[in-house]
Amino acid sequence: xxxxxxxxxxxxxxxxxxxxxxxxxxxxxxxxxxxxxxxxxxxxxxxxxxxxxxxxxxxxxxxxxxxxxxxxxxxxxxxxxxxxxxxxxxxxxxxxxxxxxxxxxxxxxxxxxxxxxxxxxxxxxxxxxxxxxxxxxxxxxxxxxxxxxxxxxxxxxxxxxxxxxxxxxxxxxxxxxxxxxxxxxxxxxxxxxxxxxxxxxxxxxxxxxxxxxxxxxxxxxxxxxxxxxxxxxxxxxxxxxxxxxxxxxxxxxxxxxxxxxxxxxxxxxxxxxxxxxxxxxxxxxxxxxxxxxxxxxxxxxxxxxxxxxxxxxxxxxxxxxxxxxxxxxxxxxxxxxxxxxxxxxxxxxxxxxxxxxxxxxxxxxxxxxxxxxxxxxxxxxxxxxxxxxxxxxxxxxxxxxxxxxxxxxxxxxxxxxxxxxxxxxxxxxxxxxxxxxxxx
Numbered sequence: 001x002x003x004x005x006x007x008x009x010x011x012x013x014x015x016x017x018x019x020x021x022x023x024x025x026x027x028x029x030x031x032x033x034x035x036x037x038x039x040x041x042x043x044x045x046x047x048x049x050x051x052x053x054x055x056x057x058x059x060x061x062x063x064x065x066x067x068x069x070x071x072x073x074x075x076x077x078x079x080x081x082x083x084x085x086x087x088x089x090x091x092x093x094x095x096x097x098x099x100x101x102x103x104x105x106x107x108x109x110x111x112x113x114x115x116x117x118x119x120x121x122x123x124x125x126x127x128x129x130x131x132x133x134x135x136x137x138x139x140x141x142x143x144x145x146x147x148x149x150x151x152x153x154x155x156x157x158x159x160x161x162x163x164x165x166x167x168x169x170x171x172x173x174x175x176x177x178x179x180x181x182x183x184x185x186x187x188x189x190x191x192x193x194x195x196x197x198x199x200x201x202x203x204x205x206x207x208x209x210x211x212x213x214x215x216x217x218x219x220x221x222x223x224x225x226x227x228x229x230x231x232x233x234x235x236x237x238x239x240x241x242x243x244x245x246x247x248x249x250x251x252x253x254x255x256x257x258x259x260x261x262x263x264x265x266x267x268x269x270x271x272x273x274x275x276x277x278x279x280x281x282x283x284x285x286x287x288x289x290x291x292x293x294x295x296x297x298x299x300x301x302x303x304x305x306x307x308x309x310x311x312x313x314x315x316x317x318x319x320x321x322x323x324x325x326x327x328x329x330x331x332x333x334x335x336x337x338x339x340x341x342x343x344x345x346x347x348x349x350x351x352x353x354x355x356x357x358x359x360x361x362x363x364x365x366x367x368x369x370x371x372x373x374x375x376x377x378x379x380x381x382x383x384x385x386x387x388x389x390x391x392x393x394x395x396x397x398x399x400x401x402x403x404x405x406x407x408x409x410x411x412x413x414x415x416x417x418x419x420x421x422x423x424x425x426x427x428x429x430x431x432x433x434x435x436x437x438x439x440x
Contacts, residue, residue, distance in 0.1 A: 031110035031320055037346045039113070042422035045413065051438075052430055059109055061085040065155040067133060069148045072141050079135050081152045083159055086112035086128040089432045092163055093129030094119060094370060096170025096199075097177070099148075103132035114341055115370065118363040120425035122402045124374040129165050131156075137172045149177050153184040160185055162195030162381065168373050169199040179204055195380040198373035207376035209391035210369075214339070215249025215317075216392065217368020220399040221360045222250075222313060222337045223257065228407065229358060231334065234258035237311040239333070241265050241303075242318025243282070243292060246339045246366065250315055252279045259313070263298075263306045266291055270306040271298035307331060316343035317366075323348045331357060338362040353416050361418035363425065364399075364406055371398050 067079040085093040095115040116128030178197045194205035243266040260276040268291035308330040317339025325347035410420035
């Protein structure tokens with residue numbers, strides 16, 4: 001491949017290809033288009049070689065499998081499963097598996113690409129992958145979920161592996177599902193293969209600190225952003241959209257750092273208290289009542305209103321496309337830390353930048369999970385496990401370093417943090433492709 005730095009013609013061709021690939025009517029709610037719009041922008045700024053641009057834009061492998069499952073009542077139902085490997089130039093594919101009715105190939109492709117850039121931005125030796133099964137796990141029994149998981153795993157037995165593709169928990173999957181995957185894979189290989197998945201139970205080779213890692217990474221990145229902007233920790237007001245694993249851990253740890261959590265939300269709605277919500281009380285309420293609705297320590301507000309509160313920090317940690325061009329102009333937060341994947345659309349990015357909002361992009365902000373997954377994989381392969389303090393210290397080191405790597409690119413190229421994160425990650429993946437060359 002020709003390096004564009006030495007070929008003016010190559011630069012022009014790359015820009016022409018990127019220009020032709022842009023859809024003038026971008027569907028900002030399509031996760032694959034949103035991710036690709038950001039990749040295209042970074043590639044254009046990097047003057048990426050046209051051949052390399054084509055390679056990085058295309059997923060390496062897209063697998064669709066039929067997953068027949070015997071239901072408890074005796075009838076057979078066939079589900080559709082996906083697994084996409086986007087890029088494995090830097091190491092084995094890494095990415096979660098979700099069980100959800102809304103799983104689509106476009107979504108899985110987007111999330112796999114996100115994982116490629118996420119792993120590269122924190123500079124860990126993984127590529128991007130993602131998987132999912134189209135199903136409603138809430139109507140499946142535990143035994144049906146187990147059969148579904150094992151059949152899906154068996155269908156992808158040639159794809160999965162500690163040297164090739166390493167799944168992890170995602171939407172509606174957990175450490176028990178990972179245990180079933182590990183067991184199924186191990187039974188086929190005739191020996192225990194702990195490194196085939198991460199997010200496993202501790203007893204099976206899981207890592208201490210893994211459950212809290214994504215939320216903890218958000219907190220580390222938020223603290224670095226506040227320091228950079230010269231804002232204090234104590235008394236800084238925070239709203240957290242989504243009170244699941246990521247949002248609740250982030251809220252708890254931010255509270256411990258002296259920030260004031262004034263609003264939180266879950267599927268049942270949002271609550272607000274200008275004087276602060278005691279996070280442990282809210283967690284106890286959810287433990288007893290399952291949902292936030294009715295929580296007596298705060299007033300109920302409309303879920304969408306949480307995003308527009310007058311706060312210093314907003315943590316969207318719930319769903320994709322929460323902040324769009326329709327509501328971005330009403331965002332008052334000074335800092336947005338994206339705990340979810342894709343919570344902000346490309347159209348909203350432009351509005352937020354014009355308003356001076358400092359956005360910590362998802363591929364940096366929520367990379368704590370994949371970083372500790374990497375730690376788990378390393379520990380499994382070494383057969384030597386770390387204490388939780390070691391895990392947390394090493395996570396902090398990587399997130400802090402990565403934040404400042406991105407900040408440096410943003411300063412040098414006069415771009416926002418999201419563009420800088422994509423530029424950094426795309427260039428790191430591209431650099432490996434240049435070194436490895438093209439196999440033909």
